[in-house]
Amino acid sequence: MGGVSGELKDELTKRLSSVLDGSWTLRRIERLTGGASRETWAITAVSATGDTRELILRRDPPGREDARRIAMEAASFDEAARIGVPVPDVIDRSGDEPHPGIGAYLVMSKVPGEALPQKLLRDENLAEVRAALPYELGRILARIHRMDIEAVPNLPEHDPLTSLFDEYLTNGNPVPTLEAAFAWLLRNRPPATGKAFVHGDFRNGNLLVDAEGVRGVLDWELAHVGDPMEDLGWLCTRTWRFGSPHPVGGFGSRDDLFRGYADESGESPDPEVLHWWEVYGSLRWAVICRMQAAAAATGGDNTLELLAIGRRVAECEHDLLDLLDVPPHDETETPPATPQFLGAPPVEELLGAVREFVLEVGAGADAKTRYRSRVAAHVLGIAAREALFAPAVRETYRVRLAGLGYRSEAELALGVRAGRDHLDDLQVAEVIRGLAANRLKVANPKYR
Known part of the structure; x- marks a missing residue:
């Protein structure tokens, strides 16, 4: 357990012993790689009677805690499970304030499946399920968009284009490609298709998949109220294809995604509206990359990764100019x-x-x-x-x-x-x- 503070280990042990009942010890607590904005830890907990639980800790980096957002994410897991979306069980969570010694956090059950995009797209053992994923993802998104907004506290609601432009202005110098994309989005903005719960980061990399299909939808920290087509456009953004030619997360076709969404919701997505949201998605990722690079100024052990992400704006420019012909x-x-x-x-x-x-x-x-x-x-x-x-x-x-x-x-x-x-x-x-x-x-x- 090198690199783990004694306080973190002790407080987690107390919390897990409380919520799981009985006396539990931590056999393993290891920080996982990746995750530029939030820490992820793998935990093996063992009870006094020999029972073992594999768990996942998600927490904000110390000094950058946002307990309200963590509470929103935990409530999103609860509501998603109620509506039939495959998600991990939330075992424990912090309250309205960061927990002393742990911070703003939630602990979830570990769900089987693979999340690494490169493996999902290339593993021959997953070839059959890969072909079925676009349809399944369409159905899952339709369920997400039926989630009860009132059941999730602190769920933000904002105009997506206005808030994105505000973030753009505060993180870096003006860039011609990004300015042109904002102008195009403003000129061609379609009417809203509805007002729904939006996952906000539904994509390859935030899905746990095995031979049976999708076992878990992860990372609900960007959930908000908005147009449901935002989630479909984000899933189809080229960034999340990881080199695959297939538009839906690198897995397959938009037609299969639309069919799954329509079969579950009764509503067929409009391809032109989806194109607008794909342009928005590439621009949004560019702005997020700029935000990550700016966050490196605060220091921390992921500074190098944050700075490297800043250079990924070039990929977004390439995608945007292709999308704009x-x-x-x-x-x-x-x-x-x-x-x-x-x-x-x-x-x-x-x-x-x-x-x-x-x-x-x-x-x-x-x-x-x-x-x-x-x-x-x-x-x-x-x-x-x-x-x-x-x-x-x-x-x-x-x-x-x-x-x-x-x-x-x-x-x-x-x-x-x-x-x-x-x-x-x-x-x-x-x-x-x-x-x-x-x-x-x-x-x-x-x-x-």
Whole structure:
């Protein structure tokens, strides 16, 4: 149990002994990798009579507790179970205030199944269930949208586009692609299809799946009142396909998703409305990436991961420009051969060697260190590619931006916001697509 404070272990032991009845001890408590905004811990609890329970602890990082949101999430699990959505049982939860020694938290039963997207999409043992998932997910979403809003305290309600723009403004500089996406969403916004409970993060990665199907829907921390089509659009956002060509979480077709939703709810989703929500979903993920990068300033043991997530905005730009039918840009800049004024070998070669060393050291470490070493290696790869391409890109786009009458990309973004420039202007579109393409070449050249 290295890395676990004595206070956390002691307080959890007391709470579990209280809610499970009898005397329980913790044989194992281990923090799991992943999760940029909330900690997840695996717990094995053993009773005095020899019974064993496998549990999951979810809690806010110390110093960033939000007890009201945790309470909302716990109540969402309760209501979801009532309506027939597969979810873990909530065993214990904090109250209106963080619990001394544990914080704002909930403890759930451990549900069988696989959540790692790469395994879900590639494991041959799950091939049969994969084909059936879009239909099943449609039915599950229809049930979620029947959940009783009044049964869940502190459930937020807001205008999705307005609140997203407000978050965008407070996290980072203006970006032309994102400005163009906001403008398109505002011009093409469809009427609301309804007012319902929205999961808010229903996607591949937050689903536990085994050969029998979906065993658990996880991570309800972003639940809110809104348009039910938001959940369907988020599920179909390209980010959550993890390289698969299939639009519904990488599993299958929208037609099967729509059929499942209609069979459960009696209402057939409109493909054009769903397209609007897919554009919104890609833009929302871009804003979340910016928020995560900004959160790194507060420190903590996941700072490196948060900073790395910030560079994923480039993937969102690529997706948004595809969704908005902007032609692809194949002419990413080729770095010229330049004298090594600052010494040889060049910096990209040095960073590449450090990257290999970090991966080698991490390979023999514990799971948490292995995960961090992979994140560190990814960041070193970004730094090496930026060192290689930045000078040529900087000069090329200084000239191209000047041709549009701007001194910087931020000025172009504000021109798009003001309505002076549009993606239907070929020259503007080429500059915006070119900037995004070069950022993606640095951040994640394998992304498609």
